[in-house]
Amino acid sequence: MNPYYRNQQASMFADVDRLPLAMVYCPMQKFNTTFELSKGLECGTIFPELVKPWLGKRGASR
Amino acid sequence: MMKNQLSKDQLRRYIDEVSFAVVDMTLYCDTHPDDEEAIAFCQDNIRMRKEALDEYARLYGPLTVDYADRSSSGSWDWVNQTWPWEPASRRGGRC
Numbered sequence: 001m002n003p004y005y006r007n008q009q010a011s012m013f014a015d016v017d018r019l020p021l022a023m024v025y026c027p028m029q030k031f032n033t034t035f036e037l038s039k040g041l042e043c044g045t046i047f048p049e050l051v052k053p054w055l056g057k058r059g060a061s062r
Numbered sequence: 063m064m065k066n067q068l069s070k071d072q073l074r075r076y077i078d079e080v081s082f083a084v085v086d087m088t089l090y091c092d093t094h095p096d097d098e099e100a101i102a103f104c105q106d107n108i109r110m111r112k113e114a115l116d117e118y119a120r121l122y123g124p125l126t127v128d129y130a131d132r133s134s135s136g137s138w139d140w141v142n143q144t145w146p147w148e149p150a151s152r153r154g155g156r157c
Contacts, residue, residue: 029093031090031094031097031100031103034083034103037080037082037083038079040082040083041082046083046086046087047090
């Protein structure tokens with residue numbers, strides 16, 4: 001995992017233990033740049049910030 | 063936008079691409095119904111998709127029944143189109 005992503009994850013989850021259990025949240029997406037049409041179809045999303053390739057494996061994260 | 067410099071398969075690929083962008087923008091606009099910039103972008107893509115479907119129908123035959131009135135051949139081209147699950151080779155394209 002690259003250091004930038006590790007830092008981003010660390011800060012993202014910094015306060016997660018203070019949140020109520022069993023509650024789900026979802027930040028609102030903001031309209032920003034979009035991929036070229038061909039790239040969007042290949043990636044499964046036209047939004048670069050939503051490209052989330054699966055990096056784990058069955059039953060465990062990598 | 064005229065796409066008639068594209069081959070049949072290229073135009074079909076472009077329709078797939080722009081159709082996917084429309085689907086994805088629809089999802090975004092469903093949750094952001096007042097986002098004017100996003101709505102304008104969605105509408106642009108809807109227009110581009112319609113133009114491409116229209117052009118494909120004129121050149122090769124209709125992909126959806128909404129464009130089955132575009133043929134200039136005088137016959138009912140709709141029934142002669144390849145089915146979506148038929149391989150590209152039978153459409154006379156690459157693969």
